[in-house]
Amino acid sequence: MNSDDNSGTNSRKKKGLSLAKKHNLTGWAFLLPAALLIVVFSFYPMFQAFILSLKKGVGQNLTWNGIGMYTRILKDPTFRQSLFNTFFYLIIQVPVMLVLALVLASILNNKNLRFKGLFRTMIFLPCATSLVSYSMIFRSMFANDGFINTVLRNLGMSPVGWFQNAWAARFVIIIALIWRWTGYNMVFYLSGLQNIEYSVYEAARIDGATALQSFLKITVPLLKPTILLTTIMSINGTLQLFDESVNLTSGGPGKATMTMAHYIYNTSFVQSPNFSYAAAMSIVIMLMVAVLSLIQMKVGDSRE
Amino acid sequence: MSKGKKTLMYGFLILTSAVSIFPLYYMFASATNKSVDVVRGRLLPGTELFNNFKALCANQNLGRAMWNSFRNAVILTLIAMLVCSIAGYGFEIYHDKGKDAVMNVLLLAMMLPFVAIMIPLFKMFSQMKMVNSWAAFMLPTISTPFLIMMFRQAARSFPHDIIEAARIDGLTELGIFFRMFVPTMKSTYGAAVTVTFMNAWNNYLWPKVIFQTEESTTMPMLVANLMGGYTVDYGMLMVGVLICTLPTAIIFFCLQKSFTEGITGSVK
Structure with a gap:
């Protein structure tokens, strides 16, 4: 009887945890598309712009230039x-x-x-x-x-x-x-x-x-x-x-x-x-x- | 309040309203006048509206630009509503430390000036052979921290009891969002649609960069082209300006009430 009670609370606990976990994951799934779009189309290009600013050249022929563009x-x-x-x-x-x-x-x-x-x-x-x-x-x-x-x-x-x-x-x-x-x-x-x-x-x-x-x-x-x-x-x-x-x-x-x-x-x-x-x-x-x-x-x- | 103060207050409001309205009236009146009359400062409505419109149609592919602008703005607005509202809902309803941290990072994107990311974006899309595609126009502006924040703020006032009750009734999490949250947040959606549609319709810099063929010209680009020639036909120009302004003005008038209500929700 004692063990029965234990397993009962355990399974309830387990279920509760998995439900919270499920909700947590649902939340992430809901915000993921918006977050990904901002990362890919705002943060990543910003990083690219910074890299680009340290180079010089035309098209694909870019060479490192340090802070040359900034002094310009x-x-x-x-x-x-x-x-x-x-x-x-x-x-x-x-x-x-x-x-x-x-x-x-x-x-x-x-x-x-x-x-x-x-x-x-x-x-x-x-x-x-x-x-x-x-x-x-x-x-x-x-x-x-x-x-x-x-x-x-x-x-x-x-x-x-x-x-x-x-x-x-x-x-x-x-x-x-x-x-x-x-x-x-x-x-x-x-x-x-x-x-x-x-x-x-x-x-x-x-x-x-x-x-x-x-x-x-x-x-x-x-x-x-x-x-x-x-x-x-x-x-x-x-x-x-x-x-x-x-x-x-x-x-x-x-x-x-x-x-x-x-x-x-x-x-x-x-x-x-x-x-x-x-x-x-x-x-x-x-x-x-x-x-x-x-x-x-x-x-x-x-x-x- | 004293009578003098009252007069001063109404006087100030009437003056400000007049100054706000005048350039729009000027646009209207000029659209109905000949170019020479516009230049002479004629302010009365004339009879040239139809002729100016005919001249504009002969000069520019108006239908194509209207269609491009509409397609771009409508599809962008629909996708942005879905993506940003579900994200705002997700951030608020299931919030924990991790999600709050992610939100704070995303808010930094508000500080990124578009000119700064424009060149890498252009390079990215040309590598993917997507220059001139409407997808390339839309992708960078679908998800904005401003919209996500607006919907997160709105979700804050959404009662948790409803969610619990819906869960007991066996609705899925996605079902709760679509069947419970979306219908109750009409004014937030109204405000969000107004802002997003206007921004998409009025956007000039990014289309100017990403749309390099005449086929993809949008309305603001068309209007800017009208100023490009050696002599400017002001009557024709103002018809273009008028047509470019009408859709956003109509959207604004239809959604004005929910716009102010939605903004109220977002600054609480």
């Missing part, structure tokens, strides 16, 4: 120019856009606001356009004889050669970027705000807090994870900017608005292709994205 980057004025452009967009556009998105989201979160859905839809709508499409719209609006200049002329001001002047062209890119992405980030903030009890705001108002105070003391701290997420996404996106540089300004005038991704594309596929050099530059971009993301996460943590 340091001496390349076009890379410096594209680096400057990309960071200029980053430093101006990302903060302006995120602050604007945050302000819009907290206004739209107001319970007593009318036409909330309508405003939200209209502000989000630019996100429905493709990057190439909106580049074309802005290119045509800011063309020499385009809409903006016509308006300026009618107002008695002198028209601006938007794409002939380096700073004007950069300005157009920044405006276009803010236009395209503010609504997108706003939706993330609006979603984050739904997790904050509205009564917190009402309590703050009763305690005499101004709108600005409750924005800075309630909204911003409680939305921190979402702000972190959108900041990382925006930095990542801006460092990889390509479509706008190609289609809105063609990188011009000269190379005054060319982004790093545009330059890498040209180095790979347009001028005499140099895959190794392009790979070295892309490794540099990857390091920048990684470092900036890590700084962001650290800053985000330390304020906890």
Whole structure:
């Protein structure tokens, strides 16, 4: 009888274990396809890019070159120019856009606001356009004889050669970027705000807090994870900017608005292709994205 | 709230909405006008829409580009939904230390800029003789950490009681996923479909690299080509831009509600 009991618990235990094991394996099976795709089509190519960046030559005739391509980057004025452009967009556009998105989201979160859905839809709508499409719209609006200049002329001001002047062209890119992405980030903030009890705001108002105070003391701290997420996404996106540089300004005038991704594309596929050099530059971009993301996460943590 | 503040708030919203809408209206109006009128800054809708459309069809193979873009985006979205949602579900429902570690490693892929992996990917696909194939277009973007994370987050709110009850009823693990999880996560799928379809439809860099024949031209590539000539027909260009924007705009409008709900689930 005693032994019977033992075997009973044993078999139950065995069955329990095998069931847990089965579930564990099922879990692995479920995530395997997605994980494999990321390993094969993201991590492995990244490793390949690194190897490629240490070589030189064309096609299959590659020889080891050490850090030769990396020292070349340091001496390349076009890379410096594209680096400057990309960071200029980053430093101006990302903060302006995120602050604007945050302000819009907290206004739209107001319970007593009318036409909330309508405003939200209209502000989000630019996100429905493709990057190439909106580049074309802005290119045509800011063309020499385009809409903006016509308006300026009618107002008695002198028209601006938007794409002939380096700073004007950069300005157009920044405006276009803010236009395209503010609504997108706003939706993330609006979603984050739904997790904050509205009564917190009402309590703050009763305690005499101004709108600005409750924005800075309630909204911003409680939305921190979402702000972190959108900041990382925006930095990542801006460092990889390509479509706008190609289609809105063609990188011009000269190379005054060319982004790093545009330059890498040209180095790979347009001028005499140099895959190794392009790979070295892309490794540099990857390091920048990684470092900036890590700084962001650290800053985000330390304020906890 | 004081009246002045209220006016300021509505004024700001109306101004922002107007600025958001204007370029889209400009696209619409320009698509219906002659190129010379577009250049002159005419903002009223004209009567040239059909002529511009005819010019576009004569100039470019519109049907082929539409078909290519649709096929690529639809198949990619369907596969991505299946692969990423089941992975997110697997990570969350059966989670243990090992799986959490794998998830953290996969998240690193979010930091990899596409330009960095583009060249090795291109070399890989040309070795496999897959350049110009739609499989080569899709494979690198089917599985994204963003989608996996979104579904993992959604699975967190999926009650374990349902799973236990379904197990007792004799449903297989795969059966629980398809019959219990999928139907209850409509808004997450809505958001995921919106994001994935838009990204696939709008993608420009990777198609530009991997599609090297005219037969595989996609809509964004076609629109970019319209700017390429010596003189630009703005009316025709804007019809192209309009047609390229319509599918994503329609998807967005149809799925708007679940999009905002799904994003809400993912940032919780």
